[in-house]
Amino acid sequence: MWYAGSVAHVLLDLRMVRGRLHGIARYALELARRVPAMAPDLRFSALVPPEGLPKDLGALAPTLPVHRALAGFLSPIEQPALAADLTRLKPDVFHATSFALPLFWSGPLVATLHDANHVALAQEYSPAQALYYRVVVGPRAKRASALVTVSEFSREELARHLKLSPYRLQVIPNGVDSHFQPPSVQEVRAFRERHELPARYVAAVGNAKRFKNLALLRHFAADLPVPIVLLAGKGAVAHELGLHENVLDLEELSEAEMPLFYGAAAALLLPSKYEGFGLPALEAMAAGCPVLTSDAGSLPEVVGGAALRLSPDDPEAWREATLRVLRDDALRAQLIELGHERAARFTWDECARRTVAVYRRVLEARALAPR
Numbered sequence: 001m002w003y004a005g006s007v008a009h010v011l012l013d014l015r016m017v018r019g020r021l022h023g024i025a026r027y028a029l030e031l032a033r034r035v036p037a038m039a040p041d042l043r044f045s046a047l048v049p050p051e052g053l054p055k056d057l058g059a060l061a062p063t064l065p066v067h068r069a070l071a072g073f074l075s076p077i078e079q080p081a082l083a084a085d086l087t088r089l090k091p092d093v094f095h096a097t098s099f100a101l102p103l104f105w106s107g108p109l110v111a112t113l114h115d116a117n118h119v120a121l122a123q124e125y126s127p128a129q130a131l132y133y134r135v136v137v138g139p140r141a142k143r144a145s146a147l148v149t150v151s152e153f154s155r156e157e158l159a160r161h162l163k164l165s166p167y168r169l170q171v172i173p174n175g176v177d178s179h180f181q182p183p184s185v186q187e188v189r190a191f192r193e194r195h196e197l198p199a200r201y202v203a204a205v206g207n208a209k210r211f212k213n214l215a216l217l218r219h220f221a222a223d224l225p226v227p228i229v230l231l232a233g234k235g236a237v238a239h240e241l242g243l244h245e246n247v248l249d250l251e252e253l254s255e256a257e258m259p260l261f262y263g264a265a266a267a268l269l270l271p272s273k274y275e276g277f278g279l280p281a282l283e284a285m286a287a288g289c290p291v292l293t294s295d296a297g298s299l300p301e302v303v304g305g306a307a308l309r310l311s312p313d314d315p316e317a318w319r320e321a322t323l324r325v326l327r328d329d330a331l332r333a334q335l336i337e338l339g340h341e342r343a344a345r346f347t348w349d350e351c352a353r354r355t356v357a358v359y360r361r362v363l364e365a366r367a368l369a370p371r
Helices: 023-038 078-089 127-142 152-162 185-195 214-219 255-263 279-286 299-303 315-327 329-343 348-368
Strands: 009-013 043-048 066-068 093-096 109-112 146-149 169-171 202-205 228-231 247-250 268-270 291-294 308-310
Touching: 009 023, 009 078, 023 043, 023 348, 043 078, 093 348, 109 127, 109 348, 127 152, 146 152, 146 348, 152 169, 185 255, 214 228, 214 315, 255 279, 268 279, 279 291, 279 299, 279 329, 291 299, 291 315, 299 308, 308 315, 315 329
Parallel strands: 009 043, 009 093, 043 066, 093 109, 109 146, 146 169, 202 228, 202 268, 228 247, 268 291, 291 308
Antiparallel strands: none
């Protein structure tokens, strides 16, 4: 057990890092690779999947000690297995970096809740997922030592749906990795050739869930002089949503190629109706890509005045704005400059620094608590 003067042990949850690297997995990895150097007086380790971390993480691979979990992330026996892991490892602080909170462990818990999707948009998820949020996440969040979220929008949504005071949640925004930079002409050409892409295209990202609103594209894709290249995970989403033939599905890309995908595009279209943060907008800006985004969810908060913001329910406005960006070089240059300045405000180093401060507050409160 930790006490003032000893080295406190902070355990980070990386159990969700498996398969395709989604936003929450990136968040957990970015923290794991940074916090040890920012707090050398603390001891850090990570809880990883039973099979270990993927071998292709590259620069994102953490160097801190790792412990293999007894059960997989959100598996049927996750909760008793997680309690056993935490009892065995005896962390002084456990950071649940996703929404899988330990229901049967009462130790000091820092929980990051990225959004309220599973309850605010329950119809988009299975009944079991919505039930998990209400039965596990909500009650355990109320007893957490500290709660973190990524935007003011998510803070208000979580407070409303989980019946929490918004003041219980501290907002610490995500960051943009430094490898998101405008690619060179040669890099762009090689990327297009490698993936057989046209000389000019508009990018879109998301998935088939209704709140991602990619079906909006079918109302104006045929009117654009260039194709929309859609990156939506497993591909075939354009066909699934009945999008026009001017929308091209692109299979999954590696993390290393994402700056090239954005940097080679004439613009990024992000028409989502609900986002807890909206990291693709910032990553595209950092890569020198003008952004058109919906005026909904957290997106206005994230992009500020550096993107064209449009109603997610007005396809005609999206058609006209996309054509403007394609035809107006001065507008494109202005959006690129504003986007680069905006993205530079969000760094993973700052996210990690503020998160370490949360750990310290929890440890200090623990040291001062009566024994």
